Amino acid sequence: MRVIAGSAKSMPLKTIQGMDTRPTTDRIKETLFNMIQPYLCGCRFLDLFAGSGGIGIEALSRGADFCAFIEKNKKASAIIEENLRFTRLKDKAQVYCCDVFRGLSYMEQEPPFDCIFMDPPYDKELEKQVLQVLKDVPYVTEETLIIVEASLETSFDYLEEYGFSVVKEKRYKTNQHIFLRKN
Numbered sequence: 001m002r003v004i005a006g007s008a009k010s011m012p013l014k015t016i017q018g019m020d021t022r023p024t025t026d027r028i029k030e031t032l033f034n035m036i037q038p039y040l041c042g043c044r045f046l047d048l049f050a051g052s053g054g055i056g057i058e059a060l061s062r063g064a065d066f067c068a069f070i071e072k073n074k075k076a077s078a079i080i081e082e083n084l085r086f087t088r089l090k091d092k093a094q095v096y097c098c099d100v101f102r103g104l105s106y107m108e109q110e111p112p113f114d115c116i117f118m119d120p121p122y123d124k125e126l127e128k129q130v131l132q133v134l135k136d137v138p139y140v141t142e143e144t145l146i147i148v149e150a151s152l153e154t155s156f157d158y159l160e161e162y163g164f165s166v167v168k169e170k171r172y173k174t175n176q177h178i179f180l181r182k183n
Contacts, residue, residue: 006061043114053080070103
């Protein structure tokens with residue numbers, strides 16, 4: 001895994017061994033960032049279920065001003081810290097080693113985020129639980145772009161009820177990205 005573009009272009013990123021995290025492939029990451037590049041310059045980015053931090057680090061490398069990473073796995077959080085030091089992006093980031101719902105409560109005092117990315121474990125409805133929290137927090141506005149990575153089987157039929165609308169969908173062979181905004 002590597003940083004694809006920006007200030008840390010081509011720098012390799014470490015990941016933890018085993019199946020505890022599922023790094024987004026370079027090809028999917030490149031497609032995703034081609035779609036969101038216009039939103040990144042100067043943005044505040046939130047990376048939920050951050051794994052090794054590859055998505056948030058890519059956002060920082062491409063011009064985001066700040067990224068908060070939330071990852072409960074201690075080994076993965078340590079890898080995020082190491083990757084941030086290696087890419088010299090540490091001063092633009094904050095890593096929270098905790099459950100995503102506790103981390104979201106820590107964000108209550110933060111200014112609004114421009115972009116929120118989440119890649120929860122597939123098929124456990126964690127994205128639904130997170131969106132239920134995000135619909136009522138002050139750091140998510142109508143301008144915040146929320147991107148959910150999920151399995152192809154994941155249903156988002158509840159979004160209207162939660163006050164979100166789909167802006168864009170991108171389906172890949174094995175998963176999908178759903179782009180949302182608050183109504």
